Each structure stands twice: as structure tokens, then as C-alpha cells.
Amino acid sequence: MTDAFMMKVSRLTKHYGETRxxxxxxxxxxxxxxxxxxxxxxxxxxxxxxxxxxxxxPDSGEIEIFGARLKRVTRPVKQRMGVLLQxxxxxxxxxxxxxxxxxxxFFQNSLPVDDVLEWVALSEKSKALVRTLSGGQKQRLAIGAxxxxxxxxxxxxxxxxxxxxxxxxxxxxxxxxxxxxxxxIILTTHYMEEAEALSDEVCIMDYGKIIAQGAPKTLxxxxxxxxxxxxxxxxxxxxxxxxxxxxxxxxxxxQMMITLETEHLTETMxxxxxxxxxxxxxxxxxxxxxxxxxxxxxxxxxxxLRG
Amino acid sequence: xxxxxxxxxxxxxxxxxxxxxxFWFLIFPVFLLTILTLIxxxxxxxxxxxxxxxxxxxxxxxxxxxxxxxxxxxxFRELATAQDEAxxxxxxxHTPEEDADLEGFLESELTELRRGRRAAVxxxxxxxxxxxxxxxxxxxxEIATSSEVGEIDSLRIFMSDxxxxxxxxxxxxxxxxxxxDRRILIQSGRFSPDRAVSSxxxxxxxxxxxTPYVDYVLPGIILMGFFMNGLFGVPxxxxxxxxxxxxxxYWVTPLSVLRYLAGFGLGHLTLCGLQFSLLxxxxxxxxxxxxxxxxxxxxxxxxxxxxxxMAFGFLIASLAKTxxxxxxxxxxxxxxxxxxxxxxxxxSGLPAFIMVIVYANPVSYLLEGLRRSVGxxxxxxxxxxxxxxxxxxWILLSSLVTSRxxxxxxxx
Numbered sequence: 168m169t170d171a172f173m174m175k176v177s178r179l180t181k182h183y184g185e186t187r188x189x190x191x192x193x194x195x196x197x198x199x200x201x202x203x204x205x206x207x208x209x210x211x212x213x214x215x216x217x218x219x220x221x222x223x224x225p226d227s228g229e230i231e232i233f234g235a236r237l238k239r240v241t242r243p244v245k246q247r248m249g250v251l252l253q254x255x256x257x258x259x260x261x262x263x264x265x266x267x268x269x270x271x272x273f274f275q276n277s278l279p280v281d282d283v284l285e286w287v288a289l290s291e292k293s294k295a296l297v298r299t300l301s302g303g304q305k306q307r308l309a310i311g312a313x314x315x316x317x318x319x320x321x322x323x324x325x326x327x328x329x330x331x332x333x334x335x336x337x338x339x340x341x342x343x344x345x346x347x348x349x350x351x352i353i354l355t356t357h358y359m360e361e362a363e364a365l366s367d368e369v370c371i372m373d374y375g376k377i378i379a380q381g382a383p384k385t386l387x388x389x390x391x392x393x394x395x396x397x398x399x400x401x402x403x404x405x406x407x408x409x410x411x412x413x414x415x416x417x418x419x420x421x422q423m424m425i426t427l428e429t430e431h432l433t434e435t436m437x438x439x440x441x442x443x444x445x446x447x448x449x450x451x452x453x454x455x456x457x458x459x460x461x462x463x464x465x466x467x468x469x470x471x472l473r474g
Numbered sequence: 475x476x477x478x479x480x481x482x483x484x485x486x487x488x489x490x491x492x493x494x495x496x497f498w499f500l501i502f503p504v505f506l507l508t509i510l511t512l513i514x515x516x517x518x519x520x521x522x523x524x525x526x527x528x529x530x531x532x533x534x535x536x537x538x539x540x541x542x543x544x545x546x547x548x549x550f551r552e553l554a555t556a557q558d559e560a561x562x563x564x565x566x567x568h569t570p571e572e573d574a575d576l577e578g579f580l581e582s583e584l585t586e587l588r589r590g591r592r593a594a595v596x597x598x599x600x601x602x603x604x605x606x607x608x609x610x611x612x613x614x615x616e617i618a619t620s621s622e623v624g625e626i627d628s629l630r631i632f633m634s635d636x637x638x639x640x641x642x643x644x645x646x647x648x649x650x651x652x653x654x655d656r657r658i659l660i661q662s663g664r665f666s667p668d669r670a671v672s673s674x675x676x677x678x679x680x681x682x683x684x685t686p687y688v689d690y691v692l693p694g695i696i697l698m699g700f701f702m703n704g705l706f707g708v709p710x711x712x713x714x715x716x717x718x719x720x721x722x723x724y725w726v727t728p729l730s731v732l733r734y735l736a737g738f739g740l741g742h743l744t745l746c747g748l749q750f751s752l753l754x755x756x757x758x759x760x761x762x763x764x765x766x767x768x769x770x771x772x773x774x775x776x777x778x779x780x781x782x783x784m785a786f787g788f789l790i791a792s793l794a795k796t797x798x799x800x801x802x803x804x805x806x807x808x809x810x811x812x813x814x815x816x817x818x819x820x821x822s823g824l825p826a827f828i829m830v831i832v833y834a835n836p837v838s839y840l841l842e843g844l845r846r847s848v849g850x851x852x853x854x855x856x857x858x859x860x861x862x863x864x865x866x867x868w869i870l871l872s873s874l875v876t877s878r879x880x881x882x883x884x885x886x
Contacts, residue, residue: 220726222883242728250726256718260491261484269484272477273727296491312723 173198173320173351174219179228181214188214190375191228196353196368201346203362204355205460206372207470212355213253215372216324219353220250232320246275249318251309253325253355259298263289266297267311274316287311287341303334310341321345323354327361339365359460371464378467383460390458390466393428396435399451400425407446414438477729481737482744485711489745499707499745503699503753510695511688511761525593525643528568528583532576533602542606543598546629546654550596553650564646568592587634593643595632602629606658688761692753693844694817699749700780701812701837705804708742708787712880713797722883731882739784746780765848772847775861779840782865785872786836792872792879815841836865 174196181189189211196202204212217223219230221240230237232244240248257266264280271277284290287307292300300308306326313321323342327335342365345352356362362369363383371379371386379386401423403411408425411417415435416428429435432455443450464470489495529550533543547569554567568586570579586592631647634640715721724734750767757763767776790807794800814821814828815837824832832838843861 222722222726242730245726245728248726252719252722252726254719255723256720257723258484258488258715258720260488265484265487269477269480270723270727272480273724273729275728309723316727 171198172196173200173232174353175231176215176219177229177231179215179218179230180226181211181218181223182226183214187375189218189225192372192375192377194370194377194380196351198351199346199349200367201342201352201354201365203366203369204353204372205357205359205362205369205464206355207357207464210372211375212372213324214375216322216353216355220248220322221245246316247319249313249316249321251313251321251323251326253328255309257297257305257308257312259296261297262294263297263300263308264293266308267315270312271315276317277315278317280315283311283315286314286344288337301334303330303337306330306334306338307341310338314345319351321350321352323352325355325357327356327358335361359464362460369460371460371467373464373468379463386460386463387458390462391430393430393458394432394455395458395462396427396429396432396439396453396455398425398453399423400448403446403448407442407448410446411439411442414442477733478737478740481734482741485738485741486744486748488711489707489741495707495710499699499703500749500752502702503695503749504756506698507688507691507695507753507756508760510691511757524562524564524566525639525646526566526568526591527643527647528586528592528595529598530570530576530580530583530595531598532600533598541603542658543602545658546598546651549650549654584632587632587640590634590639593633593640594647596647597630597632599628599630688757688763689765689848689850690845692757692763692765693848693850694841696750696753696776697779697837697841697844698812698817699753700746700776701783702808703742703746703749704780704783704785704787705790705808705811706787706801707745708784709791709794709800709804710797711738712788712791713794713800716882716884717797719884725883742784743777743780746776750776765850767848769847772844775840775843775847778862778865779844782836782840782868785869785876788876788880789872792876811835811837814838817841834864836868839864 172195176195177193178191179189179193180187180191192211192215194202204215206212214223218225219232219240221244224239230240232240233247235244237244261269264284267280267283271280281290281293284293287310289304289307289311292304297305297308310323310326313323326342327338330338339361342352342354346365346367354362354365366383368381369379369383369386370377400408400419403419403425408417408419411425411427415438417425418428419425427435427439436455439450442448489499527550529547531543531547550565550567554563554565556563568583570576580595580597583592583595587595629651631644633644712721721734725731754763754767757765767773787804790800790803794803810831814824814832815835816832817837821829821832821838839861846861
């Protein structure tokens with residue numbers, strides 16, 4: 168493929184009754200990259216992915232994929248795609264290797280089952296029934312089924328939702344491995360740390376529209392050079408809050424988390440300690456960090472991603 | 475082709491590994507065949523069943539010149555004697571001791587009957603010989619009136635209305651008494667055997683080469699297995715797979731619905747084949763079934779039955795919104811379709827409005843066709859051609875509805 172992009176989406180729209188789930192979005196997915204669609208629940212991420220995967224037909228718009236312009240995804244295109252659904256199931260009474268063998272039979276070309284089992288670290292569970300697997304193992308099996316045809320383009324819809332930190336790390340390793348093999352990955356998530364850790368490019372959606380797009384560093388960089396200081400402040404009085412806001416840019420979120428934005432960290436910290444002593448306020452869960460994609464979303468929408 | 479074969483294999487593996495499915499599709503039909511054959515298969519097989527009955531002969535008048543009561547007693551004693559060591563007698567006869575209190579004996583035997591330890595109690599009343607003799611002598615002034623005979627001198631058979639065994643024993647006793655009565659009439663010259671309607675009794679059983687009971691029940695059990703496989707297995711698998719988004723995983727691959735259907739159908743028919751083989755082998759080797767399913771028309775009917783019930787399952791899957799609704803629909807249809815097919819009892823005497831259901835029910839046609847093709851049923855309420863046409867119409871209807879209405883993916 169000589170094009171610099173794997174997929175180009177133009178004015179894609181989808182309605183469910185009166186609800187406009189996806190509202191004329193356009194984006195381009197570069198080759199051999201991890202492209203992440205980030206957004207809160209109900210933003211339209213999964214519907215967008217389902218149209219790109221061929222599960223749903225768009226109401227309007229165009230998809231250019233593998234160099235071909237399509238109204239909907241065709242079977243030859245699916246031969247080169249791998250899809251991890253958000254919550255798809257498997258037959259609980261089939262064995263792990265049987266599932267992979269079954270999926271490999273759907274494609275003209277596929278990888279050896281044993282190689283895929285090793286790739287997703289399930290070789291030891293090869294003969295186990297699906298119903299006996301843990302959540303993380305099931306998700307790795309689902310990724311194995313999505314990769315069985317050695318796809319050029321991989322869709323991963325919320326691959327780590329509901330998994331424990333260790334299982335999440337395992338999935339991240341697999342995604343990084345895919346990228347290292349030159350695969351193009353389209354990922355959806357509502358974990359900003361996941362998007363930041365894995366993505367080459369991020370597209371932030373809200374209410375069916377794209378509200379920001381670019382590399383994670385670029386998006387957070389757009390917020391300026393400010394450093395963020397955060398602490399829990401449920402016992403902070405209005406008077407104390409007013410005093411804090413006079414010395415620096417301070418906001419209080421719904422969860423009573425107080426955030427200070429500053430370009431002069433040392434001075435602001437000194438002022439903060441003096442303020443806490445004066446008002447006898449304990450700075451619980453005090454953290455100092457750089458802005459992240461959550462802050463980008465907060466800045467753009469006034470809401471948090473995981474509200 | 476590999477994808478179709480592997481989908482079929484997955485379908486079979488799932489059915490065989492899931493205990494509930496395995497029970498209903500394989501173990502339950504086997505269990506039912508075993509139970510039916512063991513319980514009802516022995517009824518009518520001479521020498522393989524025995525009834526505990528009580529005979530109380532209260533007519534011991536020495537004045538009787540022709541002791542009819544003794545004659546009856548001797549017949550029952552004969553039937554209670556084993557003909558050889560290998561054969562069990564038809565009756566185990568309980569009679570009072572010589573000096574027993576007859577009233578007390580009768581009371582205790584009736585208690586035994588109520589408890590299910592006796593199949594019947596036969597009482598020959600006092601004066602029975604005189605009554606019978608009197609009825610044989612024309613214009614006899616000493617004969618008791620018929621009303622008196624009815625009140626005083628009737629034979630009495632006590633039976634339990636809660637016991638199937640008692641019902642059968644009573645029927646047999648009545649047949650024996652009818653035969654004794656006929657022979658008395660013949661010997662007294664009041665009835666000519668030439669004018670009698672001749673009849674022979676043939677035991678249905680293995681011993682004399684007639685059709686064993688298992689031959690009657692086996693085609694019905696096989697069809698019932700296919701029926702449950704189609705009615706519950708098809709919508710269950712399709713709808714649960716759809717609702718759990720198992721199917722969705724397939725639709726994001728190049729697999730088409732048609733190829734999935736081909737694999738599913740192949741798996742389903744193979745399961746039916748397994749079910750048939752198991753029941754057939756059990757029928758032949760465990761219960762001595764003699765019917766032959768190898769004829770072409772029989773094989774075609776079996777395939778037609780499996781396909782019809784599979785199509786019916788798809789019809790249910792098309793009409794039900796969820797897997798649970800599909801199972802409920804299958805449950806609602808299951809009982810009337812099985813019972814109004816002639817699977818368990820004849821349907822010919824049912825009221826007209828119920829016969830409409832019988833005639834619309836594909837199971838009726840397939841069951842009758844199968845029984846006819848294996849030679850265990852000759853008479854028919856169905857014209858031959860309809861045995862094929864009605865199931866084909868159901869397949870057509872189900873296919874049309876399925877192609878238009880079945881949702882292969884969960885709705886948003």
C-alpha cells in the first residue's frame with residue numbers, strides 16, 4: 168500500500184430513531200499507527216466502530232479503506248480486518264483451540280493456531296473450555312480470534328474495560344506488539360491513561376461529533392505550559408476557596424477535588440501550604456501532574472470523561 | 475467447506491458437552507424408551523407378566539351336580555400354574571385356607587387391593603351354581619328371578635381404580651369369564667359353536683414372532699427426539715447465541731449467514747442422526763426391536779422429519795424477540811403438538827375442532843408416515859401424499875418467515 172493512510176472516513180452519520188448517534192464525522196487513520204477514539208459513554212464511539220467493522224450500515228457518508236471507497240464494508244475487506252468487539256461472547260462449551268480453529272476457517276489466510284495461542288499467552292489453556300476462563304483470559308482469547316487472520320487493520324473496542332490492572336497491562340503489551348509488527352489499530356476507550364500510553368493519534372468524541380483530534384502530546388500541549396496541583400477539599404469553606412482563587416487559578420469539581428493550574432510550581436506550592444496552615448485544612452491526596460487528555464476533554468466540554 | 479464443517483462440529487460439541495442439552499436431546503429419549511418398553515412392553519407378552527389376584531369361592535354347596543364355581547376356580551388355578559420353569563404364570567392366586575373365616579379373609583384381601591398388593595379380587599357368591607344351572611333349564615319353575623340373580627348371585631370383581639395393573643387384570647378376568655360362559659352354553663346345547671363368531675387371541679410379544687411393543691413405540695420416540703431437538707435446540711442455540719453476541723463475532727468476519735446456516739443445519743442433522751442411532755441400537759439390542767429403518771422411504775421420512783422440525787425451530791426463533799421468549803413459545807407448542815399427533819394415543823376419535831389442529835400438525839403426518847413405512851401401522855387417517863406435502867408446506871412457510879423476520883444480531 169502506497170497511501171499514507173489505512174482508512175479515511177468522510178461525513179459518516181448514523182441515527183437511532185430520533186437520536187443522532189454519529190453526526191457527520193470525518194477522520195483519517197495513518198498506516199501502522201494506533202488511532203484511538205476517546206469519549207464518554209454514549210459519545211458514539213462504538214457506533215462509529217460498528218459501521219467501520221461492517222456490523223451497521225451508515226445512514227450516509229463514505230469509508231475509504233485499503234484504497235477502496237465503500238458505502239459499507241464488504242467481505243473481501245473483512246478478510247484483512249480483525250475485530251475485537253466490546254462485549255461479544257463465545258460458545259461457553261467450546262475449547263480455546265476449537266474457537267481459534269473455527270475462526271481461522273472463516274478466512275482465506277490465517278496464522279497457525281498455536282502461534283496465536285502463544286501470542287496471546289493462552290497456550291496452557293488451549294484445551295480449556297471457554298466457560299472456565301477468567302475475564303482477562305477471555306479477552307485475550309477474543310484478541311486471538313481477532314488476530315487469527317494476521318489482519319492489516321485491527322479494531323479494538325474498549326479492550327480493557329472491566330479488567331484488573333495486570334490483565335490491562337497484558338492487553339497493552341499485545342497492542343504494542345501489534346503496532347511493532349506494523350499493524351494499524353483503531354482503538355476505543357474511555358481510559359485516558361490507556362489512550363495516552365498506546366495512541367499515536369487520538370480523536371475525542373462527544374455527542375456523536377469529533378471535538379478534538381491529534382497526537383496526545385499535541386492535544387495536551389495545546390492547554391499550555393501549566394502544571395496541575397490537585398487535592399481533596401470537601402471541608403474547604405467558600406471563604407477559604409475565595410482566598411485560594413485570589414492567589415492562583417483554582418477550580419473545585421463535583422467530586423470535591425480542588426485543582427490549581429500554575430506556570431510557577433514552587434511559588435504556588437508555598438502559597439498552598441501557607442493557605443492550608445491558615446485555614447487548618449489537610450491536603451489529602453495531594454498530586455502534582457501535567458495536563459492529560461481528561462483535562463483536554465474537561466476544557467472542551469466542561470465535563471469529565473468519567474463523570 | 476472447512477468453515478461449514480467446523481460450525482457443524484462446534485454445534486455438536488456444544489450440545490454434547492452441555493449437560494442440560496445432552497439430557498433432553500439424548501438421555502431423555504433413551505430414558506423414555508426404556509421406561510415405556512419396560513412398563514408397557516411386558517403387558518401382553520405371555521409369560522412375562524403376572525398379576526396377584528384373590529379368588530374367594532363362597533359357593534361350596536355339595537348338592538350342586540355341576541359345580542360351575544369349581545370349574546371357574548380350576549381355570550384360575552390352571553392359569554396360576556407355571557407351564558415350565560422359564561415361564562411365569564399369568565396369575566399368582568390367593569385363596570382362603572380350608573377353615574378360614576371367609577368374611578375376614580375377604581376384608582383383608584380388599585385391604586391388600588387398596589394397598590396395591592392385589593390386582594383384583596374375584597368373589598363367587600353362595601348359590602352361584604344353582605343360579606347358573608337354573609338359567610340353563612328352560613321353563614324351570616325353581617329358577618330364581620333375574621332380579622334375584624342380579625342381587626344375590628352375580629360374580630363380583632373388585633378392582634382398584636388407581637392402579638393400571640388392576641385395570642388390566644380385571645379386563646383379563648372378564649375375558650376369561652366370558653370364555654367360560656361361552657363354553658358352558660356350548661356344552662349345554664344352548665349355543666352352537668358353528669354360529670359363533672370365531673376369534674383367536676394372539677399375544678403381542680417376541681415369543682410367537684409377532685410385533686414387539688417396542689416396535690410400536692420406537693418410531694414415536696425417535697420422532698419425539700427430533701421434535702424436541704428442533705423445537706428447543708434450534709431457537710435455543712440461535713437466540714442465545716444472538717443475545718450473547720456470539721453470532722456478532724461471526725458477522726465481523728467474512729462468514730456469511732448462509733454458510734453459517736449450512737454448518738448449523740449439518741450439525742443439527744448430525745445430532746439427529748446420533749440420536750436416531752442411539753435409540754435404534756438401544757431398541758434393537760436392549761429391547762428386541764425388529765423394525766427396519768433401512769428402506770429408502772423410511773430414511774427420507776426421517777430426514778424430512780428432522781428438517782421440518784428444524785424449520786419449525788427457526789420459525790419460533792423468528793417470532794420470538796429474546797431467547798427466553800423463544801423457549802416459552804417452544805414450551806407452549808410442545809405439549810399440544812406432541813399429544814395431538816398420535817404419538818401417545820390415537821387421535822381419530824377427537825372432537826372436530828381439535829382435529830383441525832391434528833390435521834395442521836406436521837408431527838401427525840410424519841409420525842404416521844414413519845409408522846407406516848416401518849410397517850407398524852396400516853390404517854391411516856391421512857392420505858399418503860399429504861404425509862410429504864404438509865411437512866414440506868411447513869418448511870416453506872418457516873423458511874419464508876425466517877428469511878424475512880429472523881434477526882441475526884441484537885437490535886440497538
